Amino acid sequence: MKKTLVLASLLVLVPALPVSAQTPIADRYRETANRIISTAFADSSAWNRLAEMTDKFGNRLSGSESLERTLDWVLAQMKSDGLDNVHGENVMVPHWVRGEESASLITPRAAPLHMIGLGRSIGTPAAGITAPVMVVGSFDELTRRAAEAKGKIVLFDVPFTSYGETVRYRSGAASAAARVGGVAALIRSVSSYSIQNPHTGAMNYDTAVAVKVPAAALSVEDALMLHRMINRGETVVVNLRMSAQTLPDAPSRNIIAEIRGSEKPDEVVVLGGHTDSWDVGQGAMDDGGGIVAAWEAVKLIKRLGLKPRRTIRVVGWVNEENGSRGGLGYRDAHRAELDKHVLAMESDNGVFHVLGLGISAGQGGLAMGQDIASLFSSFGATKATDGGTDADTDPLNALGVPTISPTVDGTRYFWFHHSSGDTMDKLDPHEMAENVAFLAVTAFVAADMPGYLPRPAVKPAGR
Amino acid sequence: MKKTLVLASLLVLVPALPVSAQTPIADRYRETANRIISTAFADSSAWNRLAEMTDKFGNRLSGSESLERTLDWVLAQMKSDGLDNVHGENVMVPHWVRGEESASLITPRAAPLHMIGLGRSIGTPAAGITAPVMVVGSFDELTRRAAEAKGKIVLFDVPFTSYGETVRYRSGAASAAARVGGVAALIRSVSSYSIQNPHTGAMNYDTAVAVKVPAAALSVEDALMLHRMINRGETVVVNLRMSAQTLPDAPSRNIIAEIRGSEKPDEVVVLGGHTDSWDVGQGAMDDGGGIVAAWEAVKLIKRLGLKPRRTIRVVGWVNEENGSRGGLGYRDAHRAELDKHVLAMESDNGVFHVLGLGISAGQGGLAMGQDIASLFSSFGATKATDGGTDADTDPLNALGVPTISPTVDGTRYFWFHHSSGDTMDKLDPHEMAENVAFLAVTAFVAADMPGYLPRPAVKPAGR
Numbered sequence: 001m002k003k004t005l006v007l008a009s010l011l012v013l014v015p016a017l018p019v020s021a022q023t024p025i026a027d028r029y030r031e032t033a034n035r036i037i038s039t040a041f042a043d044s045s046a047w048n049r050l051a052e053m054t055d056k057f058g059n060r061l062s063g064s065e066s067l068e069r070t071l072d073w074v075l076a077q078m079k080s081d082g083l084d085n086v087h088g089e090n091v092m093v094p095h096w097v098r099g100e101e102s103a104s105l106i107t108p109r110a111a112p113l114h115m116i117g118l119g120r121s122i123g124t125p126a127a128g129i130t131a132p133v134m135v136v137g138s139f140d141e142l143t144r145r146a147a148e149a150k151g152k153i154v155l156f157d158v159p160f161t162s163y164g165e166t167v168r169y170r171s172g173a174a175s176a177a178a179r180v181g182g183v184a185a186l187i188r189s190v191s192s193y194s195i196q197n198p199h200t201g202a203m204n205y206d207t208a209v210a211v212k213v214p215a216a217a218l219s220v221e222d223a224l225m226l227h228r229m230i231n232r233g234e235t236v237v238v239n240l241r242m243s244a245q246t247l248p249d250a251p252s253r254n255i256i257a258e259i260r261g262s263e264k265p266d267e268v269v270v271l272g273g274h275t276d277s278w279d280v281g282q283g284a285m286d287d288g289g290g291i292v293a294a295w296e297a298v299k300l301i302k303r304l305g306l307k308p309r310r311t312i313r314v315v316g317w318v319n320e321e322n323g324s325r326g327g328l329g330y331r332d333a334h335r336a337e338l339d340k341h342v343l344a345m346e347s348d349n350g351v352f353h354v355l356g357l358g359i360s361a362g363q364g365g366l367a368m369g370q371d372i373a374s375l376f377s378s379f380g381a382t383k384a385t386d387g388g389t390d391a392d393t394d395p396l397n398a399l400g401v402p403t404i405s406p407t408v409d410g411t412r413y414f415w416f417h418h419s420s421g422d423t424m425d426k427l428d429p430h431e432m433a434e435n436v437a438f439l440a441v442t443a444f445v446a447a448d449m450p451g452y453l454p455r456p457a458v459k460p461a462g463r
Numbered sequence: 464m465k466k467t468l469v470l471a472s473l474l475v476l477v478p479a480l481p482v483s484a485q486t487p488i489a490d491r492y493r494e495t496a497n498r499i500i501s502t503a504f505a506d507s508s509a510w511n512r513l514a515e516m517t518d519k520f521g522n523r524l525s526g527s528e529s530l531e532r533t534l535d536w537v538l539a540q541m542k543s544d545g546l547d548n549v550h551g552e553n554v555m556v557p558h559w560v561r562g563e564e565s566a567s568l569i570t571p572r573a574a575p576l577h578m579i580g581l582g583r584s585i586g587t588p589a590a591g592i593t594a595p596v597m598v599v600g601s602f603d604e605l606t607r608r609a610a611e612a613k614g615k616i617v618l619f620d621v622p623f624t625s626y627g628e629t630v631r632y633r634s635g636a637a638s639a640a641a642r643v644g645g646v647a648a649l650i651r652s653v654s655s656y657s658i659q660n661p662h663t664g665a666m667n668y669d670t671a672v673a674v675k676v677p678a679a680a681l682s683v684e685d686a687l688m689l690h691r692m693i694n695r696g697e698t699v700v701v702n703l704r705m706s707a708q709t710l711p712d713a714p715s716r717n718i719i720a721e722i723r724g725s726e727k728p729d730e731v732v733v734l735g736g737h738t739d740s741w742d743v744g745q746g747a748m749d750d751g752g753g754i755v756a757a758w759e760a761v762k763l764i765k766r767l768g769l770k771p772r773r774t775i776r777v778v779g780w781v782n783e784e785n786g787s788r789g790g791l792g793y794r795d796a797h798r799a800e801l802d803k804h805v806l807a808m809e810s811d812n813g814v815f816h817v818l819g820l821g822i823s824a825g826q827g828g829l830a831m832g833q834d835i836a837s838l839f840s841s842f843g844a845t846k847a848t849d850g851g852t853d854a855d856t857d858p859l860n861a862l863g864v865p866t867i868s869p870t871v872d873g874t875r876y877f878w879f880h881h882s883s884g885d886t887m888d889k890l891d892p893h894e895m896a897e898n899v900a901f902l903a904v905t906a907f908v909a910a911d912m913p914g915y916l917p918r919p920a921v922k923p924a925g926r
Contacts, residue, residue: 052695055688058574111521114883195658195884196744221886225745228518228887281659282688420577421658423684424691 025371025449032306033375033441039300040437044429046296046351050289051424054282061279062319063095063250071255071275074295074316078257081299083314085260088253091329093319095250096120098279099243103186103216106130107237108229114196114219115186116280116419117242118170118203119322121215128241129153129184129214135227139169139176150181153238155218157188157227163414166190167201174215175206184240185215188223192414196221199418200278202322214242252276254326254333255316257295259302261447263309268337269447270313270344270401271297271439274320274327274392281422285413289427289435290347291316297440308447310342317392320348321418327392331399341401343446343453346390350417351427351435352408356383357442361402362454369404375441379434383407402453404446406438488834488912495769496838496904502763503900507892509759509814513752514887517745524742525782526558526713534718534738537758537779541720544762546777548723551716554792556782558713559583561742562706566649566679569593570700571692577659577682578649579743579882580705581633581666582785584678591704592616592647592677598690602632602639613644616701618681620651620690626877629653630664637678638669647703648678651686655877659684662881663741665785677705715781717789717796720758722765724774724910731774731800732910733807733864734760734902737783737790737855744885748876752890752898753810754779760903771910773805780855783811784881790855794862804864806909806916809853813880814890814898815871819846820905824865825917832867838904842897846870865916867909869901 026033040046053070060067071088078086096119103115134152136142142154154177156169173185189199198219205212218226229236255275261267273290277283298314317326331338354376359369369384376382388405389397397403416422446453489496503509516533523530534551541549559582566578597615599605605617617640619632636648652662661682668675681689692699718738724730736753740746761777780789794801817839822832832847839845851868852860860866879885909916 051691055691055695056572058572108519109521194888195660195878195882196886197658197660221884221888224888225518225886228514232515232518415658419658421684423659423688425657425684425687 023371023374025368025445026374028449029445030375032444035304036300036440036444037378037437039304040433040440041430044433046293046436047427047429047432049296050284050292050427050432053292054284054288054424059279059281059283060275060277062093062252062276062322063097063247064279067252067276071253071316075255078295082302083257083259083298085256085258088255089329089333091252091254091318091325092249093252093325094323095247096322097245097247099123099245101216101242101244103218104239105236106239108234113222113238114198115216116198116200117244118215118217119200119278120203120246121174121242121244122212123242123244124184124214124240128239130237130239131183133226133230133236133238135230139172142176142180146180149177152182153184153186153240154182155186155223155226157223160190160192160414163190170201170217171204172206174203174213175209178211178213179209182213184213186223187215187217189217189220191220191419194220197419197421200280201418214240214244216240216242252318254318254330257298257314259298259308259312261309261311262307265311266337267310267340267342268313269310269342269443270315271443272315272317272392273347274318275316276319276321278321278418280418281416281420282424283422284424285350285422285426286417287320287348289351289432293347293351293432293435294439296436297443300436300440301444306444308444310447312443312447320391324391327395330392331395338396338399338401341396343404344393344396344401345404345439345442346393347406347435347439348390349406349408349410350413351432352410353431354379354381354434354438355407355409356381356385358385358388358405358407359402360388360397360456362456365402365454368453372442372445376438381434381438397456398459400455400458402455404442406435486834486837488831488908489837491912492908493838495907498767499763499903499907500841500900502767503896503903504893507896509756509899510890510892510895512759513747513755513890513895516755517747517751517887522742522744522746523738523740525556525715525739525785526560526710527742530715530739534716534779538718541758545765546720546722546761548719548721551718552792552796554715554717554781554788555712556715556788557786558710559785560708560710562586562708564679564705564707566681567702568699569702571697576685576701577661578679579661579663580707581678581680582663582741583666583709584637584705584707585675586705586707587647587677587703591702593700593702594646596689596693596699596701598693602635605639605643609643612640615645616647616649616703617645618649618686618689620686623653623655623877626653633664633680634667635669637666637676638672641674641676642672645676647676649686650678650680652680652683654683654882657683660882660884663743664881677703677707679703679705717781717793718779720761720777722761722771722775724772725770726772728774729800730803730805731776732805732906733776733778734906735778735780735855736810737781738779739782739784741784741881743881744879744883745887746885747887748813748885748889749880750783750811752814752895756810756814756895756898757902759899760906763899763903764907769907771907773910775906775910783854787854790858793855794858801859801862801864804859806867807856807859807864808867808902808905809856810869810898810902811853812869812871812873813876814895815873816894817842817844817897817901818870818872819844819848821848821851821868821870822865823851823860823919825919828865828917831916835905835908839901844897844901860919861922863918863921865918867905869898
């Protein structure tokens with residue numbers, strides 16, 4: 001362990017040395033990595049497995065029967081794959097149901113609008129809410145024009161910049177509208193390209209605002225149209241109907257399967273994705289691809305007869321989309337063994353062409369990540385960058401577990417995510433195989449190498 | 464006229480001469496063309512006008528109130544623009560109505576499908592048609608497997624190659640299915656890219672097949688999913704409900720406005736687009752953009768005080784989508800003056816970036832087209848190719864009228880056309896201005912130049 005750390009530190013301190021000469025990890029595992037990669041690339045088995053799962057069960061919102069049936073099926077398949085310690089770990093999850101919903105333009109002309117309710121929103125009365133629409137481009141603009149908002153449906157027509165920036169409107173629109181007397185909130189879909197496919201996603205009610213109003217996304221197209229009408233001085237009236245409701249929490253599971261370590265079985269590499277999705281499309285990209293790629297990676301290691309010194313554990317976290325109960329539940333159930341978690345990886349950015357990896361570890365971790373990434377030169381995934389947590393690995397990282405995340409070409413991720421367009425055809429079998437290869441190699445290396453990835457500092461308020 | 468023709472013929476016979484030296488038309492009109500182009504590029508007025516029209520009235524299927532209200536509005540606007548001879552010319556149009564429709568997967572699991580009925584299709588019984596699905600990849604495959612088709616819903620899952628090739632399945636699927644005992648036809652949407660936006664369009668019933676069955680398109684995504692399920696050996700059962708019906712023909716109009724020629728008012732340059740659209744989206748691209756660009760082109764010529772020697776006539780043809788009654792009606796109403804139609808142009812490929820022009824004229828016409836296109840070097844639209852008829856100008860060309868069509872960058876045309884995705888945001892104000900400039904310059908040149916474009920041979924069976 002020491003030796004590797006020292007070498008890694010040298011990489012940072014002496015950047016002038018050629019990087020190719022400084023790959024102690026890669027040198028040790030290059031042959032194994034190439035075997036894994038060529039086997040992963042030899043067929044479309046991962047894509048086919050994902051297609052089978054998502055065609056068979058469809059999307060998988062927390063609390064739904066389709067999610068539970070998917071989990072049953074995956075656990076049964078994992079057992080027949082011969083993986084070790086296959087089991088579910090109980091997690092109670094929020095149970096929000098969409099029900100029937102619609103939005104209609106009433107004035108200046110009658111027309112259906114392309115809408116989708118936001119997750120966790122309350123519903124409307126049965127007849128819906130019919131009110132004039134006020135359009136704003138930001139929270140600040142709503143604050144400035146607060147006096148106009150009373151009795152209005154407030155439409156936030158905010159162009160997509162980055163997800164982190166624009167998603168604030170999905171989260172906060174309802175309470176911002178309610179605070180100034182609005183009766184409902186609409187947002188322009190948080191998406192970077194649209195063919196009339198509105199995107200859902202989680203919203204929140206600010207506990208400091210007493211009144212809750214319903215919230216939905218309009219397609220980019222319809223949001224722009226209403227905005228143009230209002231810019232022309234027209235009065236725009238919309239009817240919004242949503243029968244959404246939140247039922248009592250429902251029982252669900254994180255799912256787990258392992259290859260038990262040959263020498264240090266209590267030391268664990270975790271890799272996975274989340275099993276739940278939103279309730280539209282197939283949830284193929286977000287995040288069927290992630291959990292199936294991780295599962296296939298572990299199967300591939302087993303199929304090749306590789307015997308890692310540490311345990312490799314695939315985890316299907318549940319409820320990433322509307323509660324993060326799976327990620328938090330895993331942390332809490334395994335808190336006592338987290339100091340033996342040597343790496344955690346989640347794939348939740350789409351199984352697109354891999355560009356490299358992000359890593360969140362201690363001092364020297366980035367250089368070791370670079371060393372590992374050099375194993376992926378055959379498909380150009382050699383870039384290592386700082387920062388490698390995802391929603392379900394972030395709670396582990398906060399408690400000192402090194403995390404890695406595959407970095408992928410996300411050009412079209414926000415075209416599809418949380419919408420009806422998240423379907424199998426958006427994923428490419430070879431690109432998915434790259435993700436399988438990446439996860440398998442990285443997991444195997446971390447589970448087998450003499451040293452350890454340096455651990456990040458524990459965050460004081462690790463959630 | 465003679466001189467120009469001789470020059471044009473020389474261009475063809477002596478290709479070694481530098482083309483740039485042989486631009487007698489362009490040399491004469493370059494200054495005027497540059498004035499037109501710079502004025503068209505100075506603002507977004509054409510895009511704004513199109514947005515106003517399509518936001519105000521929405522899509523415009525033949526027989527619909529929204530089409531008639533649009534035509535009333537455009538005629539009133541054309542009058543207030545000060546154009547000459549503004550009027551409608553009566554045309555009776557087919558009146559097909561979609562009504563309510565849906566498709567649902569019943570087996571192996573319950574799920575809504577993304578569908579759209581094909582134009583002119585009959586409906587289903589009120590409870591819909593519920594039947595197992597048979598999938599084929601071609602008409603030939605259906606013929607080979609005809610014995611399996613009885614009682615089935617036949618799904619043609621045909622990948623998009625070119626529109627001309629793939630649209631044969633939209634047209635012919637219903638009768639092909641009925642011929643072998645199928646109870647309904649589904650097709651994979653005729654589109655080159657999809658985010659769950661199924662495309663409609665006209666279908667036909669083969670009069671040689673006694674039975675009519677309903678026909679609809681599935682989204683590309685859903686067609687692929689059903690195909691995968693069937694490939695896995697699963698029985699796929701679908702319920703298809705359509706209340707589509709064809710009502711008696713309805714009165715509508717071609718719309719016309721002119722700038723009367725200063726010297727030869729009986730000689731006419733026609734330019735236009737079609738005013739009708741399918742009944743989804745806004746019909747902004749297909750073909751609101753075409754008719755508005757032509758109208759704006761004529762307004763621009765008037766606004767600049769240009770006085771062409773011949774008459775320039777903008778025509779909004781009706782019913783291009785499901786009957787071509789406007790194009791045929793114009794031909795028939797103006798048959799006596801077609802020998803004085805010196806050029807006809809239709810814009811119906813989307814008002815995207817202009818690449819040049821297609822021309823269908825007599826011997827030497829292509830060289831004259833090249834000469835005119837050289838006026839568009841400032842925006843790279845200098846390419847001239849053979850072939851420049853569109854649906855509504857083809858009947859005129861068949862009777863000897865030279866035709867020109869703008870050639871545009873159609874990369875995304877079949878992403879949107881005939882679907883909910885055909886909306887204003889898919890069009891760019893500057894690209895639309897290019898189309899206005901192209902149409903205005905070409906119309907003005909043809910209406911003012913000393914010579915004439917050579918006339919194509921009359922086709923024996925000109926429809």
